Amino acid sequence: MAPHLHTARKLFWILMNSLLRFTFMxxxxxxxIPSYxxxxxxxxxxxxxDAPTFWYIEGVMFRWLLAMVASWGWCAGYTVTEWGDDVRPMSEDEAMVIVNHQSTGDVCTLMMCLQDKGTVVRKMMWLMDHVFKYTNFGVVSLIHGDFFIxxxxxxxxxxxxxxxxxxxKYYxxxxxxxxVLxxxxxxxxxxxxxxxxxxKKKDLPYLTHVTLPRLGATEIILKTLGPQQENGILGTEGNPPGQSIKAKGLQWVIDMTIAYPNARPMDIQTWIFGYRDPTVTHVHYRTYPIKDVPVESEALxxxxxQRFVEKEKLLAHFYKTGAFPPPDGQKELASRNMTLDNVWLLIVQTFAFASGYxxxxxxxHIYCWFF
Known part of the structure; x- marks a missing residue:
């Protein structure tokens, strides 16, 4: 009887917690969103x-909205541990970010782990499936200038x-x-x-933890935003992270690999209802200077x-050992826990509710004046 009672209490708590979280969100x-x-x-x-000032203000509010989404997971104990290259010094550089895609939770994970990367969140552009246009966040992304494909x-x-x-038109x-794509x-x-x-048909790498990428959007981005080409290579020597350049153009490709414990992806329902136990999502970064990236279709x-073959190896190692493999010549790869400031999150939420009121x-009052 006691085990059944314990299970019933636990189920009741999960249901009540989920209901309260859903109501709050x-x-x-x-x-x-209406306030924005x-x-x-x-x-x-x-x-x-003054368009630059307008888009600066919009970017700040956009970051706050994404911080709200991040706070939903943060409060449920869903955190991020980061591995590999430190991308924070590149926050003011132009970069194309390629990410493996397992579930709707990938977007929430990015919303969280990019919060401490300087101005990245307010100055970023997302490429996402057109179905996201019809979600609660769709109107925000449309205003911000994201692209639905x-x-x-x-x-x-x-x-x-x-x-x-x-x-x-917008970049x-x-x-x-x-x-981000x-x-x-x-x-x-x-x-x-x-x-x-x-x-199998084309004699290409057989992948389990990722799938073969599609070239189209990547090629368009590189050709449209990349520096002038030289012999099929995007022509720039690449500047040190954070250093300004006169010529506009992509300077980096940032390869992000998201891994979930036991290969169980986090979906948006979990993020909202919080019924999964506290979970650490792992994100691995690897950066490439744009000069190392070919733009000719076959070479690209x-x-x-090759990047996704590397992702496959990274994920296979992670699911086997619980850690990403170190680069050649190193014994282990250091990790760092990404954190959010609870006080700042409270301020953002307070501003949101105050704005709504x-x-x-x-x-x-306007309605009363006219009617």
């Missing part, structure tokens, strides 16, 4: 007079044209620095079988495939 979205939109609506005259052969060519136009005009083009569980079948395809009062 629902209200959180209801006050924060209304602030930017009121600031439209500033956009005409449709998958499938029927849309591929048009989407690449749209992507190039989008980059030309530099809004002072974007990092552009998932080259696999879908979740691991959905694409693995197709990828493995394609690999080989280079990109303010806008509710303003709109109520």
């Amino acid at each position: 629902f209200v959180n979205n209801c006050v924060a 939109c209304l602030y930017l609506l009121v600031l439209q005259p500033l956009r005409v007079v 449709r998958q499938g052969k029927a849309h591929r060519e048009k989407q690449l044209v749209y992507l190039k136009d989008h980059l030309d 530099y005009s809004r002072d974007r620095k990092w552009i 998932f080259p696999e083009g879908g979740f691991l569980r959905k694409r693995r079988e197709t990828s493995q079948s394609f690999a 395809t080989d280079w990109l495939y 303010m806008w509710y009062s303003v709109l109520t």
Whole structure:
């Protein structure tokens, strides 16, 4: 009887905790997202007079919104441990970030682990599946200037044209620095079988923990945002992290590999309801100067495939040992725990709820004046 009672109590606590978390996050979205939109609506005259200042303010609020999402996981004990290269010195450089894609939780993980990377979050541009446009965060991403891409052969060519136009129109005009994409083009569980079948047919690497990446968006980004080409290589010697350059253009490719304990990806439902025990997600960084990245289609395809072969090895080692392998010549790879400032998160949430109350009062008064 006692074990059953204990199980019932535990289940009751999980259900109550999930209900409370969902209620809080629902209200959180209801006050924060409309407030973000209304602030930017009121600031439209500033956009005409001083666009850089307008997009600076928008970027700050965008970062706060992502910090809110990060706080949902942080409060549930979902944290991030980082491995590999330190990317913080590159926060002011232009970079293309390629990430493996396992679940909806990958986006939440990025929202958390990039919070302490200087101005990255407010100056970043996301490439994500078009279905995210219809989520609660879709309107925010549309305003911020993220790009929603449709998958499938029927849309591929048009989407690449749209992507190039989008980059030309928004990337530099809004002072974007990092552009984040998932080259696999879908979740691991959905694409693995197709990828493995394609690999067998084309005599390509057979991958289990990642899938073969798609070239299209990566190639468009490199050709549109990369420096002038020299002999098929993006022509820049690369500047030290953080050093400004006169010519605009990508300076780095940052290869991020996300690993979940026991290969159990974190999804958005877990992030919201918090029913999984506290979990540490592991993120590995490796950086490449843009001069080392080819842009010719065949060479770039080989280079990109090699990055995902490396991801496969990293993940296989992690799932076997619980740690990422060290570089050649080193015995072990040091890790660092990513942390968020609880006081800062509290300030952000307080501002969100205060803004929601303010806008509710303003709109109520306006309604009363007219009706």
